[in-house]
Amino acid sequence: ATTINSADLESFQSVLRYSDRVLALCGAGLSAASGLPTFRGAGGIWRSHAAVQLATPEAFRENPGLVWHFYNYRRHMALGAKPNAAHYALVELARRKKGFLTLTQNVDGLSPRAGHDARKIKYLHGSLFDLKCSAFFCDYKETNNYVDPLVPALEIPKEVPQPTPSGTAGSSEAATASLEKALGITSNDMDISKSEVPLRDVSADELPHCPKCGNGLLRPGIVWFGEQLPSDTLKEVDKFVAESPKIDIMLVIGTSAAVYPAAGYVAIARDKGARVAVINVDRNDIPGGQYGMCRGDWFFQGDASTIIPELFK
Ligand code: BJW
Numbered sequence: 001a002t003t004i005n006s007a008d009l010e011s012f013q014s015v016l017r018y019s020d021r022v023l024a025l026c027g028a029g030l031s032a033a034s035g036l037p038t039f040r041g042a043g044g045i046w047r048s049h050a051a052v053q054l055a056t057p058e059a060f061r062e063n064p065g066l067v068w069h070f071y072n073y074r075r076h077m078a079l080g081a082k083p084n085a086a087h088y089a090l091v092e093l094a095r096r097k098k099g100f101l102t103l104t105q106n107v108d109g110l111s112p113r114a115g116h117d118a119r120k121i122k123y124l125h126g127s128l129f130d131l132k133c134s135a136f137f138c139d140y141k142e143t144n145n146y147v148d149p150l151v152p153a154l155e156i157p158k159e160v161p162q163p164t165p166s167g168t169a170g171s172s173e174a175a176t177a178s179l180e181k182a183l184g185i186t187s188n189d190m191d192i193s194k195s196e197v198p199l200r201d202v203s204a205d206e207l208p209h210c211p212k213c214g215n216g217l218l219r220p221g222i223v224w225f226g227e228q229l230p231s232d233t234l235k236e237v238d239k240f241v242a243e244s245p246k247i248d249i250m251l252v253i254g255t256s257a258a259v260y261p262a263a264g265y266v267a268i269a270r271d272k273g274a275r276v277a278v279i280n281v282d283r284n285d286i287p288g289g290q291y292g293m294c295r296g297d298w299f300f301q302g303d304a305s306t307i308i309p310e311l312f313k
Pocket residue numbers: 026027028029030032033038039040041044055105106107125169222223224225226227228229253254255256257258259260261279280281282285302303304305
C-alpha cells in the first residue's frame with residue numbers, strides 16, 4: 001500500500017497553497033490505475049522490441065495495416081478505460097490555480113474526459129483520437145474521432161482477449177498482456193502470422209484515406225520517434241514559461257522522464273525557480289537519475305491515483 005510521509009505531505013501542501021504558477025508533466029503512470037499499459041519497465045508495452053518498432057513512420061510505410069491494428073486496439077482500450085482519481089484531482093487543481101498548465105505526454109484522452117480545462121493542458125505527443133494524412137504534401141487533420149473499430153477491417157476478433165480495465169494500479173500489466181496477445185507481438189519480431197489469435201492482414205485499400213487529398217492514408221495523430229512535436233503546442237508552452245517571472249512548483253507525475261523534449265521542461269522549470277515534486281512508483285525514475293533531486297524537492301513514491309488526491313487536498 002502507498003504511504004505518504006506526513007512531514008513531506010505537509011511541507012508540499014504549505015508550498016502549493018501559496019503557489020500561483022504550477023507546471024505538471026504527466027506520463028503513462030497517471031493512467032496506470034485506469035488499466036492502461038505504460039511504455040517502459042516491467043509490464044510496459046515496450047518490453048517487446050516489436051512494439052517499439054510499430055510506433056515509427058517506417059513501420060507505417062511498410063505495413064500500415066499492422067500499425068493500425070496496434071493503434072485501433074489501443075483506442076479500444078482507452079475508450080473502455082475510465083479516468084481515475086488522479087485525473088480528477090488534476091482537473092480540480094487546474095481550476096483552482098490561475099497560472100496552471102498540464103503538459104501531458106499521454107495520448108489516451110483520459111484527462112479531457114475527466115474535464116480538464118482545455119486552455120490549461122497541452123498534448124505534447126498527440127492523441128489516439130486524432131487522425132492526420134500521411135502524405136507529406138497534405139495538412140489534413142481531424143480530432144475527436146472515437147469510431148471503434150476505426151474501419152470494419154480492424155474489428156477485434158472475439159477470440160482476442162478484451163481489455164478489462166479494473167481500475168487498480170496493477171491492471172496496467174494485464175492490459176499489456178492482452179495487447180501483446182491480440183497482436184502477436186510477444187516475440188521480438190512483427191510477424192503477425194505468429195499471433196495466438198487470427199488477426200487478419202489488412203490491406204491499404206481497407207484503411208481510411210484522406211478526404212482532402214484523396215490520396216494519402218490516414219495515420220494516427222501521434223508523435224512518433226524522430227518526429228517533431230506540434231510546433232504550435234511548443235510555442236504555447238514557451239509562452240507560459242516566458243510569461244512566468246517564477247514557476248513555483250513543477251509536478252512530475254508517472255513519467256520515466258526519458259523522452260525529450262518533454263523531459264526537458266523539468267530543467268526549464270528549475271531555471272525559473274521551481275521546486276520539483278516527483279510522483280512515481282519507481283524511485284529509479286527520478287528525472288536526472290539518483291542525483292536528480294535538489295534541496296527542497298519532494299519524492300512521493302506510489303500509485304498516482306492514491307497520492308495525487310492527497311497532495312492536492
Ligand atoms: C507510475 C504508476 C503509477 C507506473 N503511479 N507512477 C535529447 C536527448 C536525447 C534524445 C533526444 C533528445 N531530443 C530528442 C531526442 C530523441 C527522442 C528521445 O527523446 N529519445 C529518448 C528515448 C532518448 N525524441 C524524439 O524523437 C521526439 N522528437 C524530436 O525530438 O524531434 C526532433 C525533430 C526536430 C526537427 C525535425 C524532426 C524532428 C519525439 C518523441 C515522441 C515520443 N512519442 C512516444 C511514442 C508514442 C507512440 C505510441 O503511443 O504508441 O510517446 S515515446 C513514448 O514515451 C510515448 C510516451 O508519451 C513517452 C513518454 O513515456 P512515459 O509517459 O514517461 O511512460 P513510461 O512508460 O516511460 O514511464 C511510465 C512511468 O510511470 C514510469 O516511471 C513508472 O515507474 C511510472 N508508473 N505506474 C505512478 N500507478
